[in-house]
Amino acid sequence: MRSLLAIEWLKIKRYRTFWVLIGLFMVLLPLWNYQIAKGIISIGGGDSMGGINLLNTAYSFPSVWSNMGFWASTFITFLSILVIIITSNEYTYRTHRQNVIDGWSRLQFFHAKVIMVVVLSLLATVYLFLVGALFGWVNSGSLSNLFSEFYKVFYFFLLSVNYLGLGLFLAISIKRSGLAIGLFLLYTNFVEHILKGILNSRDGAPIGNFLPLQASDELLPFQLMQMMKSLMPSSETFSDTTYVIATIGWCAVYYLAGRILLLRRDW
Amino acid sequence: MSNILSIQNLSKSYGAIQALKGVSFDVPEGSVYGVLGPNGSGKTTLLGILLNVLLADAGTYSWFGGMPPDDARRQIGSLLETPNFYHYMSAYNNLEITASLRSRGLDDRNSVLQQVGLFERRHSKFQEFSLGMKQRLAIGAALLGNPKVLVLDEPTNGLDPAGIAEIRQLIRTLSSQGITIIIASHLLDEVEKICTHVAILKQGNLLLHGPVDEVLRQEDWIELRANDMAALQQALLTLPGSVAPSFRIVDGLLQLTGAQGITPSMVNEHCMAQGVVLTHLVLRKKSLETRFMELINK
Numbered sequence: 001m002r003s004l005l006a007i008e009w010l011k012i013k014r015y016r017t018f019w020v021l022i023g024l025f026m027v028l029l030p031l032w033n034y035q036i037a038k039g040i041i042s043i044g045g046g047d048s049m050g051g052i053n054l055l056n057t058a059y060s061f062p063s064v065w066s067n068m069g070f071w072a073s074t075f076i077t078f079l080s081i082l083v084i085i086i087t088s089n090e091y092t093y094r095t096h097r098q099n100v101i102d103g104w105s106r107l108q109f110f111h112a113k114v115i116m117v118v119v120l121s122l123l124a125t126v127y128l129f130l131v132g133a134l135f136g137w138v139n140s141g142s143l144s145n146l147f148s149e150f151y152k153v154f155y156f157f158l159l160s161v162n163y164l165g166l167g168l169f170l171a172i173s174i175k176r177s178g179l180a181i182g183l184f185l186l187y188t189n190f191v192e193h194i195l196k197g198i199l200n201s202r203d204g205a206p207i208g209n210f211l212p213l214q215a216s217d218e219l220l221p222f223q224l225m226q227m228m229k230s231l232m233p234s235s236e237t238f239s240d241t242t243y244v245i246a247t248i249g250w251c252a253v254y255y256l257a258g259r260i261l262l263l264r265r266d267w
Numbered sequence: 268m269s270n271i272l273s274i275q276n277l278s279k280s281y282g283a284i285q286a287l288k289g290v291s292f293d294v295p296e297g298s299v300y301g302v303l304g305p306n307g308s309g310k311t312t313l314l315g316i317l318l319n320v321l322l323a324d325a326g327t328y329s330w331f332g333g334m335p336p337d338d339a340r341r342q343i344g345s346l347l348e349t350p351n352f353y354h355y356m357s358a359y360n361n362l363e364i365t366a367s368l369r370s371r372g373l374d375d376r377n378s379v380l381q382q383v384g385l386f387e388r389r390h391s392k393f394q395e396f397s398l399g400m401k402q403r404l405a406i407g408a409a410l411l412g413n414p415k416v417l418v419l420d421e422p423t424n425g426l427d428p429a430g431i432a433e434i435r436q437l438i439r440t441l442s443s444q445g446i447t448i449i450i451a452s453h454l455l456d457e458v459e460k461i462c463t464h465v466a467i468l469k470q471g472n473l474l475l476h477g478p479v480d481e482v483l484r485q486e487d488w489i490e491l492r493a494n495d496m497a498a499l500q501q502a503l504l505t506l507p508g509s510v511a512p513s514f515r516i517v518d519g520l521l522q523l524t525g526a527q528g529i530t531p532s533m534v535n536e537h538c539m540a541q542g543v544v545l546t547h548l549v550l551r552k553k554s555l556e557t558r559f560m561e562l563i564n565k
Contacts, residue, residue, distance in 0.1 A: 010363060010367060093352070098351035105337045266322060
């Protein structure tokens with residue numbers, strides 16, 4: 001497993017797009033959150049305009065984890081696109097074939113990518129932790145509540161594996177970078193919301209919440225929605241544990257579907 | 268001599284098109300095995316199956332007497348169809364990946380790059396290479412870690428004449444070191460010049476296979492001319508030991524065929540003795556191309 005990761009690292013460490021997208025994620029996440037904390041980015045006008053800012057500006061512990069966790073879950077798109085580009089590049093330049101010709105099994109090729117998804121998610125989570133700790137420390141004045149609601153950081157890890165895993169699966173099944181990125185963005189931004197709307201408008205449990213990415217989004221919801229939900233008469237809701245299980249389930253689906261596809265298909 | 272590779276009954280179709288139809292043959296150790304056939308005859312499909320990038324519909328193959336395929340591929344240097352490398356990386360760094368995939372050391376990168384004439388350009392990115400240079404790098408990558416077997420699909424694609432000659436020389440050198448080489452080509456000339464064995468494919472069927480001199484048994488003929496052609500013909504009728512030689516005159520030259528075992532010197536001696544002075548005497552071999560066209564047009 002170590003050698004799979006080592007070879008994967010050889011492939012990407014000299015790839016400029018990799019560093020650009022990683023850099024964008026690393027720069028934009030703190031910058032965006034900083035501006036929200038300061039009320040520079042706001043909805044409904046900040047204090048200076050005498051309105052009520054609908055964005056949560058609380059970055060002390062523990063709210064920093066849910067607040068920044070939500071924004072990180074939107075910026076994770078950069079890393080999903082990175083996974084799609086890196087994987088579909090292998091198909092474009094036919095290096096996926098060469099990897100197998102030179103001695104990897106098909107599963108080793110797949111597992112190297114799966115490991116990359118997990119490691120990237122782990123690194124993104126560690127980064128979220130570091131930035132969150134810094135924001136929380138500055139806004140709380142101490143680190144004493146650092147680990148309050150810390151499980152939200154773990155939620156982010158799961159969410160990241162889910163988003164990157166879907167990206168990997170799309171890249172493997174579609175093989176073309178542009179089309180895979182397009183479909184991924186269409187799905188995350190529109191299709192899933194439409195499907196969720198249709199499913200949840202029916203009577204009974206909001207099963208639309210269990211759509212692939214939505215299941216994870218429920219773990220780190222938009223703060224405004226969270227507030228509104230708590231004011232509404234409780235429609236049927238599911239516990240975080242249910243969504244954790246659903247997320248893990250979807251990740252297993254991507255893994256198994258990708259594995260079956262790669263083993264049965266001509267390369 | 269044991270077999271490096273044994274192929275049994277491989278079949279493969281793409282939809283309605285059957286690319287391979289029950290192909291079987293063995294590749295002996297130390298041979299230079301040419302897989303010959305026109306475009307679309309199934310050569311690349313066959314090699315793709317042997318390298319596990321394509322899945323056969325039926326049939327089996329075994330490398331090195333049954334080594335697990337993933338292990339076997341690490342012992343084989345391969346070039347399939349196109350040179351496939353990471354476009355944003357240099358030749359040198361690309362070879363690091365190849366060596367790692369094969370679980371080999373990194374110490375022979377420079378010598379391999381020298382062998383294929385890319386040492387000076389080793390730090391250039393792959394995407395800046397010409398087609399011929401890419402092909403050379405692919406051959407270089409195949410040579411990494413001294414593989415026991417080379418599988419080369421159209422290795423001289425995109426190379427200039429000097430490059431083609433170099434690669435041929437390289438293949439001869441490697442073969443003399445005992446490396447088994449499987450080479451797919453539609454260039455007959457290539458096969459004729461370097462192969463010891465040949466398998467001929469046509470539309471997925473294996474037409475013939477075996478040692479080159481058996482499969483492509485060449486019929487020789489002797490070309491003659493004398494100032495007095497009538498006397499020459501007269502003289503040839505008494506050619507000793509011949510099993511009814513036949514001759515005909517084409518473009519003022521007499522072609523003597525069916526004279527197996529008769530050498531030009533015997534003919535010369537005989538004619539001299541008969542008082543006929545030859546002005547032209549050449550041993551001609553039927554070209555492989557002619558033989559090949561006969562085979563695939565049957």
